[in-house]
Amino acid sequence: MENHDxxxxxxxxxxxxxxxxxxxxxLFQGDDTLRKREITNTGKQGYKFCLIYADGMVDSKLMSDNxxxxxxxxxxxxxxxxxxxxxxxxxxxxxxxxxxxEVEKIVQAIVYGDTVLLIDxxxxxLILDTKGWAKRSVxxxxxxxxxxxxxxxxxxxxxxxxxxxxxxxxxPDLKLNMLTFGRRTRTKACLCYLDSLVxxxxxxxxKKRLSKIDIDGTLDTxxxxxxxxxxxxxxxxTIGSTERPDVVxxxxxxxxxxxxxxxxxxxxxxxxxxxxxxxxxxDYYLSYLFSSIGRILRIFAFYVSISLPSVYIxxxxxxxxxxxxxxxxxxxxxxxxxxxPTILELVMMLIVFELLRESGGRMPGNMGQTLSIVGALVxxxxxxxxxxxxxxxxxxxxxxxITGLMNQKIKGFDIASRFLMLAMSSVLxxxxxxxxxxxLLSLLYQTDSFGVPIMGRMRMTKxxxxxxxxxxxxxxLMLKRPKGLTKNVTRQKRSDAAK
Amino acid sequence: xKRAVRWAAVVLAAASLATLTGCQNYQEVxxxxxxxxxxxxxxxxxxxxxxxxxxxxxAAGQSDQIKSKVLEADGNTISDAADNATKYADxxxxxxxxxxxxxxxxxxxxxxxxxLDWFNRDSKPRFxxxxxxxxxxxxxxxxxxxxxxxxxxxxxxxxxxxxxxxxxDGQKGSQSGIISMQIADAMESVSTGGKSKxxxxxxxxxxxxxxGQDLTLPCLQNSNQQIQPVEIKGTAVFNxxxxxxxxxxxATQNFLLFNKIKDxxxxxxxxxxxxxxxxxxxxxxxxxxxxxxxxxxxxxxxVKIECSFDEENTPQNxxxxxxxxxxxxIANKTLKEDIGEIIKRxxxxxxxxxxxxxxxxxxxxxKEWKKLKSTWHQKFRTVAVEIEPDVTIAxxxxxxxxxxx
Numbered sequence: 001m002e003n004h005d006x007x008x009x010x011x012x013x014x015x016x017x018x019x020x021x022x023x024x025x026x027l028f029q030g031d032d033t034l035r036k037r038e039i040t041n042t043g044k045q046g047y048k049f050c051l052i053y054a055d056g057m058v059d060s061k062l063m064s065d066n067x068x069x070x071x072x073x074x075x076x077x078x079x080x081x082x083x084x085x086x087x088x089x090x091x092x093x094x095x096x097x098x099x100x101x102e103v104e105k106i107v108q109a110i111v112y113g114d115t116v117l118l119i120d121x122x123x124x125x126l127i128l129d130t131k132g133w134a135k136r137s138v139x140x141x142x143x144x145x146x147x148x149x150x151x152x153x154x155x156x157x158x159x160x161x162x163x164x165x166x167x168x169x170x171x172p173d174l175k176l177n178m179l180t181f182g183r184r185t186r187t188k189a190c191l192c193y194l195d196s197l198v199x200x201x202x203x204x205x206x207k208k209r210l211s212k213i214d215i216d217g218t219l220d221t222x223x224x225x226x227x228x229x230x231x232x233x234x235x236x237x238t239i240g241s242t243e244r245p246d247v248v249x250x251x252x253x254x255x256x257x258x259x260x261x262x263x264x265x266x267x268x269x270x271x272x273x274x275x276x277x278x279x280x281x282x283d284y285y286l287s288y289l290f291s292s293i294g295r296i297l298r299i300f301a302f303y304v305s306i307s308l309p310s311v312y313i314x315x316x317x318x319x320x321x322x323x324x325x326x327x328x329x330x331x332x333x334x335x336x337x338x339x340x341p342t343i344l345e346l347v348m349m350l351i352v353f354e355l356l357r358e359s360g361g362r363m364p365g366n367m368g369q370t371l372s373i374v375g376a377l378v379x380x381x382x383x384x385x386x387x388x389x390x391x392x393x394x395x396x397x398x399x400x401x402i403t404g405l406m407n408q409k410i411k412g413f414d415i416a417s418r419f420l421m422l423a424m425s426s427v428l429x430x431x432x433x434x435x436x437x438x439x440l441l442s443l444l445y446q447t448d449s450f451g452v453p454i455m456g457r458m459r460m461t462k463x464x465x466x467x468x469x470x471x472x473x474x475x476x477l478m479l480k481r482p483k484g485l486t487k488n489v490t491r492q493k494r495s496d497a498a499k
Numbered sequence: 500x501k502r503a504v505r506w507a508a509v510v511l512a513a514a515s516l517a518t519l520t521g522c523q524n525y526q527e528v529x530x531x532x533x534x535x536x537x538x539x540x541x542x543x544x545x546x547x548x549x550x551x552x553x554x555x556x557x558a559a560g561q562s563d564q565i566k567s568k569v570l571e572a573d574g575n576t577i578s579d580a581a582d583n584a585t586k587y588a589d590x591x592x593x594x595x596x597x598x599x600x601x602x603x604x605x606x607x608x609x610x611x612x613x614x615l616d617w618f619n620r621d622s623k624p625r626f627x628x629x630x631x632x633x634x635x636x637x638x639x640x641x642x643x644x645x646x647x648x649x650x651x652x653x654x655x656x657x658x659x660x661x662x663x664x665x666x667x668d669g670q671k672g673s674q675s676g677i678i679s680m681q682i683a684d685a686m687e688s689v690s691t692g693g694k695s696k697x698x699x700x701x702x703x704x705x706x707x708x709x710x711g712q713d714l715t716l717p718c719l720q721n722s723n724q725q726i727q728p729v730e731i732k733g734t735a736v737f738n739x740x741x742x743x744x745x746x747x748x749x750a751t752q753n754f755l756l757f758n759k760i761k762d763x764x765x766x767x768x769x770x771x772x773x774x775x776x777x778x779x780x781x782x783x784x785x786x787x788x789x790x791x792x793x794x795x796x797x798x799x800x801x802v803k804i805e806c807s808f809d810e811e812n813t814p815q816n817x818x819x820x821x822x823x824x825x826x827x828x829i830a831n832k833t834l835k836e837d838i839g840e841i842i843k844r845x846x847x848x849x850x851x852x853x854x855x856x857x858x859x860x861x862x863x864x865x866k867e868w869k870k871l872k873s874t875w876h877q878k879f880r881t882v883a884v885e886i887e888p889d890v891t892i893a894x895x896x897x898x899x900x901x902x903x904x
Contacts, residue, residue, distance in 0.1 A: 329555050
C-alpha cells in the first residue's frame with residue numbers, strides 16, 4: 001500500500017538553515033501557499049531564523065507581534081550556549097513551543113496552522129502554536145432546534161467542541177483521549193468519557209474497533225460510525241449522533257462514550273439504545289408531563305409511519321370486511337375510474353412524497369414556497385381530480401409523510417421498513433403485515449450496540465427501568481441510570497429533603 | 500455457497516407458507532359490488548328461489564348521495580341464485596356489508612332452516628344481518644321501493660333548482676338513498692324504543708336450534724311515503740321455522756314487554772279505551788316460573804317495570820291528587836290486562852310459544868321437558884298463566900306540580 005504522508009522517524013538533514021529550508025519546501029513541492037519569513041536578529045551575533053507556515057492558516061497578528069518582533073529585537077546575551085532553548089523559553093510568545101527534529105511533526109504542524117521556526121546552526125526546530133484559521137462561530141444547530149434549553153451547538157473545530165463539553169463536565173473524571181484517523185486527512189479526533197461511569201468492556205471494544213480503521217480520509221463522524229457499527233446491513237443506526245453539547249454531556253453522564261471528530265459538528269455516542277431516537281434533549285427541559293406526551297406521540301408516529309400504508313392496502317384489497325360499510329363505500333366511490341391498482345397508487349404517491357421531501361431538503365430556502373404549491377396543488381388536488389389517484393391515498397400518504405418526518409434520526413430505517421411492510425401486505429394481506437412486524441421486531445431485538453441490546457435489556461422488570469423510555473419521568477424519580485450502560489447505576493440518592 | 504443454499508431454503512419455506520394462508524385474493528374494492536340487502540322470494544319459471552340484491556352503485560355516486568341499484572336472479576338453491584346473480588352483475592358480489600335479509604311470506608311458510616343454511620355455511624355473509632319478513636306480496640318489491648325514492652329524489656332536486664341530490668336534505672347519513680341501510684338504521688332506533696325487536700342471523704339460529712321457544716321476526720311493509728318508503732310494522736310468528744301468523748303493532752308492543760326494552764313509552768289509563776298517562780320505561784324485567792302440579796302446567800309471570808312518569812294528557816292533575824301509588828295501581832292493572840291478553844291471543848290463535856315458556860321448563864326441569872317436548876305446541880295452548888305486575892314510578896319529571904306557578 002502506498003503511503004504518502006508517513007515519514008516515520010525521519011529527521012531534518014542538517015544544521016544549516018538554508019538546506020533545512022530547502023528540504024521542507026521540497027516536501028511541499030507544488031503547494032504555493034507555503035510561506036517563509038526570514039528574520040535576522042538586530043543583535044551583534046546576527047542570528048538567522050526562518051518561519052515556515054501555511055498561508056491563511058495562521059493568526060498573522062499573533063505572528064508579527066509575538067514571534068517576528070521578539071526574534072528581531074531580542075538582545076541575546078554574549079554567551080548563548082543553547083540558542084534553541086533560549087528562543088523557546090525567553091523569546092517567542094506563543095502558547096506552546098515544541099522543540100523537535102522529526103519531519104513528521106513538522107509537516108503536521110504546518111498543515112494544521114502552526115508555524116515552524118528554523119534556527120540557523122541547529123537541527124532542532126520549534127513548533128509554535130499560531131493556529132488562526134477562520135471557523136464558524138458557535139450557533140444553534142439547524143437540525144436540532146429547541147424551544148427551551150441551551151442554544152449552543154458544536155461547530156467544525158475539535159478544540160472548540162471539546163471546550164463545550166468540558167465546560168459542562170467540570171471534573172477530572174472526564175477523560176479526553178486524542179486519536180487520528182485517515183491516512184491522508186490525518187483528522188484529529190477525541191474520545192470523551194467519564195472514567196467512573198463508563199463500562200470498561202464497551203470502551204475496550206470501541207478502542208479495538210477504532211484501531212482497525214484504515215481509511216484514507218474521514219470527513220464526518222458518519223465515516224467512522226459506519227465503519228465500526230454492529231450489524232452494518234441491518235439499516236438501523238446502532239450509534240447515536242448529535243450536534244448538541246448538552247446532549248453529549250447528558251449521554252456521558254449515563255455512561256456513554258462520545259467521539260468528536262475534527263471538521264464535523266456531529267458527535268457520535270455509543271452505546272446506542274433505540275429509544276434514543278425518540279428522545280429529544282428538550283424532553284428534559286420541559287415539564288415531564290408534556291415531554292411524556294411528546295415522546296409517546298413520537299413512538300406512535302413512528303409506528304404509524306411504517307405501518308399505515310400497509311394496513312390500508314391489506315384492509316382495502318384483502319380484508320374489506322373489516323372496514324365499516326360507509327368507509328368501504330366511500331373508498332369504492334373514490335376508486336371509480338382510477339386506472340391503477342391500489343398498491344401501485346400507494347407506491348407511486350409514497351415515492352412522490354419522498355421526492356418532494358428530498359427536493360425540499362436540497363433546494364434554496366426561498367424556493368420552498370414553490371415546492372409547497374406544486375406539492376399541495378398539483379400532486380394533491382390535480383392528481384385526484386384527474387383520477388390518477390384516489391383521494392384516500394392522498395390522506396394515507398400525507399399522514400405517513402408527516403408522521404415520518406417526526407423522527408428524523410431513524411428516517412432511513414423508517415422508509416425501508418415502510419416499504420418492506422407494504423411489500424409484505426400487498427402479497428399476503430394482514431397476514432403479511434404481521435410477518436413484517438415479526439421480522440422487524442426480531443431484527444431489532446437481536447441488534448446490539450457494543451454489547452448492549454438496542455431495545456434495552458430484556459429483563460426490565462422494575463418501574464425504575466421504564467422511567468426514561470416511553471415516558472420521561474419527573475427528575476425526582478430518576479434515581480438510576482439506564483440499565484445496561486454502566487455498572488455505576490445510582491444517579492441520585494433519594495433524599496426526602498430534596499422533594 | 501453454503502450461505503446461498505441456506506438463504507434459498509428460507510425463501511422457499513417462506514414462499515410455501517404463503518400458499519397456506521388462503522389470503523392471496525388481492526381484489527380491488529371497485530371491482531366488487533357491495534351488497535347491502537337481499538330479499539328472497541319464491542322462484543319463477545321453474546326455479547325454486549328468486550333473489551333480489553340491493554347493491555351500492557358506486558359509479559353513480561359522484562354527488563354526495565350514494566345510490567343503489569337492484570339486481571335479480573333465480574336459482575334452485577340460495578347459493579345457486581347468488582351465483583347466477585354474478586352473471587348479471589359485471590363484478591363479484593361482496594356480502595360482508597349486507598345489512599338485511601327479507602323473506603317473503605311464502606318462503607317463510609316453507610320454513611327458514613333450508614334457506615338459512617347457505618348464510619350460516621358461507622364465509623362471506625355475516626351473522627349480524629337483520630332478518631325480516633315481508634308483509635307485502637313479495638320481498639323483492641320492498642328493495643325496489645328504494646329505486647323509486649331515488650328517482651323521486653332526483654326529480655325533486657331538479658325541480659328545486661338542481662341543488663345536489665335533493666331528497667337528501669334532513670336525512671341522516673349519506674346513504675339515505677339505500678333502502679337496506681335505511682331499514683337497518685330505522686331498526687336500531689325502533690328496537691331501542693320497544694316498538695320492534697331486532698333479530699340478527701345468530702339470534703335466529705339460537706332460537707331455531709334452542710329448545711322451547713318459537714321464532715318471531717319483525718315485518719316490513721310499504722309505507723307509501725317518499726322519504727321512508729319501507730316501515731317496520733308488526734311481527735311474524737313462527738311455528739318452529741315456519742310462518743304461522745302475524746301480530747299487529749299493538750300486540751307486538753305488548754309482546755315486547757317480555758324483552759329488555761329501554762326508553763319505551765307505555766300508555767296506561769283507568770279504562771282501557773282511555774289511556775292518557777304515559778310512562779317511560781327505564782328498566783323492565785320479566786321472570787317466568789313454571790309450576791307443575793298433577794300434570795297441569797301453570798306459569799307465574801312476574802313483570803317488573805321501573806319507569807318515570809312522562810306525561811298525563813288530562814286537564815286534571817291526576818298524579819298530584821292521587822299520588823304515585825294510585826298511578827302504579829292503574830299501571831299494574833293495565834299491564835296485567837295487556838300481558839294477559841297477548842298471551843291468551845297467542846295461545847288461542849297460533850299456539851306458538853314465542854314467550855319461551857317451554858325454554859323455562861327446559862331450564863328448570865330438563866327431564867320433564869323431554870316428555871313434554873313432542874306435544875308442547877298443544878300443551879302450550881292450555882297453560883294457565885298467572886301474572887304479577889309490579890310497576891314502580893321512579894320520578895315525575897316535575898319539581899313543581901303541574902299548573903302551579
